[in-house]
Amino acid sequence: MNDDRPLVDPVVMQRALEHRLTRRRLLRNTGVGVAGFSLASLIAACGEDGGGGGGGGNGATSPADVFTGEAGDTLNFSNWPAYMDQAKDKDGNVYHPSLRVFEQRTGIKVNYQDEINDNAEFFGKIQPLLAAGDDPGRDLIVITNGRYFTTLTQNGWVYELDPALRPNFDQHAASWAKDPFYDPGNKYGMAWQSGITGIGVNTKLVKGSITKMDDLANPDKVGTGSVGMLEGDMPDWVMINLGIDPVTSGPTEWKEAADWLRQQQESGTVRAYYGNDYLPDLQEGNLTASMAWSGDVLYSNVWLGLDVEYVFPEGGALLWIDNMLVPAGAKNPVGAAQIMDFYYKPDIATMLTEWILYMSPVPETRELIEEDARKNFEQGYKGYANKLEATAKSPFLYPDEEFLSRTSFGFEEWTDESAEEWDSIFLPISQG
Amino acid sequence: MSGVDGGFEQEDSGPPALQGTLGARRRLVPYYLLSPGGLFLLLFFLLPLGLMLYTSLESGGLLSGGFRFTWAFNNYADVLGQYQVQFVRSLVYSIVVTVAALLLAYPMTYWIAFYGGRWKSSFLLLILMPFFVSFVIRTLQWKFILGDNGPILGPLKGIGMLPDGFRVLATPLAVIAGITYNFLPFTALPLYVALERIDKRLIEAAKDLYSSRWQAFRRVVWPLSLPGVFAAFLLTFVPATGDYVNASLLGGPGTTMIGNIIQEKFLVELDYPEAAALSVILMVAMLLLATVYARILGTEDVQRAAGAGA
Numbered sequence: 226m227n228d229d230r231p232l233v234d235p236v237v238m239q240r241a242l243e244h245r246l247t248r249r250r251l252l253r254n255t256g257v258g259v260a261g262f263s264l265a266s267l268i269a270a271c272g273e274d275g276g277g278g279g280g281g282g283n284g285a286t287s288p289a290d291v292f293t294g295e296a297g298d299t300l301n302f303s304n305w306p307a308y309m310d311q312a313k314d315k316d317g318n319v320y321h322p323s324l325r326v327f328e329q330r331t332g333i334k335v336n337y338q339d340e341i342n343d344n345a346e347f348f349g350k351i352q353p354l355l356a357a358g359d360d361p362g363r364d365l366i367v368i369t370n371g372r373y374f375t376t377l378t379q380n381g382w383v384y385e386l387d388p389a390l391r392p393n394f395d396q397h398a399a400s401w402a403k404d405p406f407y408d409p410g411n412k413y414g415m416a417w418q419s420g421i422t423g424i425g426v427n428t429k430l431v432k433g434s435i436t437k438m439d440d441l442a443n444p445d446k447v448g449t450g451s452v453g454m455l456e457g458d459m460p461d462w463v464m465i466n467l468g469i470d471p472v473t474s475g476p477t478e479w480k481e482a483a484d485w486l487r488q489q490q491e492s493g494t495v496r497a498y499y500g501n502d503y504l505p506d507l508q509e510g511n512l513t514a515s516m517a518w519s520g521d522v523l524y525s526n527v528w529l530g531l532d533v534e535y536v537f538p539e540g541g542a543l544l545w546i547d548n549m550l551v552p553a554g555a556k557n558p559v560g561a562a563q564i565m566d567f568y569y570k571p572d573i574a575t576m577l578t579e580w581i582l583y584m585s586p587v588p589e590t591r592e593l594i595e596e597d598a599r600k601n602f603e604q605g606y607k608g609y610a611n612k613l614e615a616t617a618k619s620p621f622l623y624p625d626e627e628f629l630s631r632t633s634f635g636f637e638e639w640t641d642e643s644a645e646e647w648d649s650i651f652l653p654i655s656q657g
Numbered sequence: 658m659s660g661v662d663g664g665f666e667q668e669d670s671g672p673p674a675l676q677g678t679l680g681a682r683r684r685l686v687p688y689y690l691l692s693p694g695g696l697f698l699l700l701f702f703l704l705p706l707g708l709m710l711y712t713s714l715e716s717g718g719l720l721s722g723g724f725r726f727t728w729a730f731n732n733y734a735d736v737l738g739q740y741q742v743q744f745v746r747s748l749v750y751s752i753v754v755t756v757a758a759l760l761l762a763y764p765m766t767y768w769i770a771f772y773g774g775r776w777k778s779s780f781l782l783l784i785l786m787p788f789f790v791s792f793v794i795r796t797l798q799w800k801f802i803l804g805d806n807g808p809i810l811g812p813l814k815g816i817g818m819l820p821d822g823f824r825v826l827a828t829p830l831a832v833i834a835g836i837t838y839n840f841l842p843f844t845a846l847p848l849y850v851a852l853e854r855i856d857k858r859l860i861e862a863a864k865d866l867y868s869s870r871w872q873a874f875r876r877v878v879w880p881l882s883l884p885g886v887f888a889a890f891l892l893t894f895v896p897a898t899g900d901y902v903n904a905s906l907l908g909g910p911g912t913t914m915i916g917n918i919i920q921e922k923f924l925v926e927l928d929y930p931e932a933a934a935l936s937v938i939l940m941v942a943m944l945l946l947a948t949v950y951a952r953i954l955g956t957e958d959v960q961r962a963a964g965a966g967a
Contacts, residue, residue: 376720450824509804
């Protein structure tokens with residue numbers, strides 16, 4: 226065909242790039258970064274909306290401004306899988322009882338999505354929207370303390386909460402959930418649940434007893450190619466078990482942990498480095514032992530009756546807190562504030578804990594679960610009563626001070642430099 | 658092309674003025690026809706490609722406010738130095754996969770093309786069947802089937818044919834087998850198209866000229882099917898090299914492919930510039946390899962192969 230009609234119009238292309246450049250410059254000035262190449266940010270740039278809300282990047286919006294007025298009709302709540310109580314109605318449809326109570330009491334329809342499988346991955350999904358100041362499409366998200374929590378709060382990509390809107394939290398929250406070190410005064414987040422990273426053991430497949438981290442590098446006990454490691458948690462977890470406090474650690478300590486991980490790799494025990502999907506492999510017997518999250522293993526054991534046991538390693542374990550956050554630009558922040566506080570009502574928190582078996586930020590749930598156990602026992606549901614009793618007694622749900630003193634939080638001083646150094650030390654191990 | 662236009666104009670018997678506008682309109686027709694596809698490519702291929710190149714030259718970090726364009730060519734040097742192993746591994750896996758897929762698909766499609774009779778399209782549909790199930794679900798099923806104590810290995814271990822510690826999952830074999838299975842239809846379809854086109858009478862002719870079955874295959878069928886082999890190779894090799902689903906679901910430590918690294922850079926490390934640089938390198942490497950490959954086979958074959966692949 227005629228050569229003077231190119232398919233790509235260089236002028237259009239040039240203009241598109243210029244728009245993007247202008248917007249980038251604009252965002253830089255307000256302290257909000259654009260990262261990556263997202264079509265969303267490009268379209269936003271072409272729309273010349275001049276930042277339209279700008280992702281709340283400069284922190285000029287005060288909580289009182291955001292959390293005013295009536296709640297919206299619908300609430301988009303994004304959470305992790307198996308992190309909400311479930312039941313089946315008469316027609317066999319699965320529903321979430323506690324959410325139904327919330328809907329009945331407030332008239333707000335909750336659009337609940339268990340779409341968060343990994344902090345990094347989910348962050349990567351919403352980050353372009355937040356950076357562009359677009360509607361993030363979610364009113365409430367649940368993010369673990371650490372790197373992505375810090376990134377969200379430091380960039381102003383989540384709203385500051387209004388302390389006046391959480392009476393239940395003030396009254397019922399556990400001491401560890403109030404004023405956590407990574408979020409002074411609960412400025413941005415409120416704990417959803419907390420958990421411990423320990424070892425999940427398939428009691429049928431291991432030889433001898435698994436009590437400490439070094440057992441995961443011992444082929445005589447766990448076999449070869451049959452240990453699961455959690456990619457995100459393992460640096461902190463290994464440091465803790467080597468007697469290092471991750472919170473105050475630096476590159477020297479990180480390298481020590483990396484050395485242990487390499488030794489483990491050379492021992493041949495490792496099967497895979499998991500993001501989060503280790504549980505099916507542990508349940509199906511592809512793994513003899515695995516780094517594991519407390520609730521996952523307890524659930525498999527108590528409710529599914531599988532031969533898996535949760536082991537708290539001698540050297541200690543990693544403690545983490547998942548936090549509810551309201552992403553900047555959310556359409557229904559008032560509704561989000563209501564549901565956050567709603568889950569701090571002891572009876573509601575109990576519905577949750579009885580099902581998911583993680584550490585509740587509401588200590589009163591323990592007595593309520595025991596009460597439920599008694600009621601069920603009296604009504605003749607002995608099996609169910611025993612399971613509830615086991616739940617209330619579990620040190621992994623209701624740890625005492627001594628138990629908690631053997632846990633530690635992970636490294637928290639996240640900057641671009643530390644993140645890069647961290648990645649350059651640990652990622653080559655899992656990316657072999 | 659202008660010759661064709663001239664031909665039309667001679668047949669046109671309308672008044673001269675009308676003739677002129679019709680001619681202009683007619684000349685524009687190909688562009689009208691091209692514009693939806695062209696626009697699509699512009700929006701969803703060239704623009705993202707430009708942005709990817711742009712991103713690959715950025716530096717900075719998310720915690721300090723984002724990435725900035727700084728002509729950071731060192732991104733390329735960094736990732737090349739760091740991820741050579743995974744690049745080479747991906748190429749090796751992909752070559753093994755492509756050869757395995759060709760060995761599996763050739764006899765299968767040969768049989769369908771020459772002996773399939775009226776069931777030809779049904780057999781083809783069977784080959785395509787797995788495509789009706791999501792890629793990830795299919796791969797997850799493999800994980801179940803090949804499980805250490807799954808339906809295959811479990812009984813074999815039970816009767817003592819395999820040692821207790823034996824496993825297929827988390828080995829290179831599992832990854833290669835998974836990719837081969839997933840991309841087999843990409844290999845089979847172009848092969849089938851090429852084989853189906855071959856005039857069966859040519860084989861009879863060869864036999865009339867005293868060739869053996871093997872000679873007829875080697876001197877007649879094989880050369881005529883080469884364009885299909887070429888297309889099948891490209892259609893399998895290129896996507897297989899960038900695959901990351903199989904390695905992440907079926908692999909273990911030491912089976913990481915370059916696709917996994919890119920995915921991880923994008924979604925876990927959130928290091929967009931390095932991820933983009935890796936993508937550019939992978940793309941350029943694939944283009945280079947495909948060009949060299951096309952040169953060796955000759956341009957004529959490439960055109961025929963393109964026809965067969967379409």
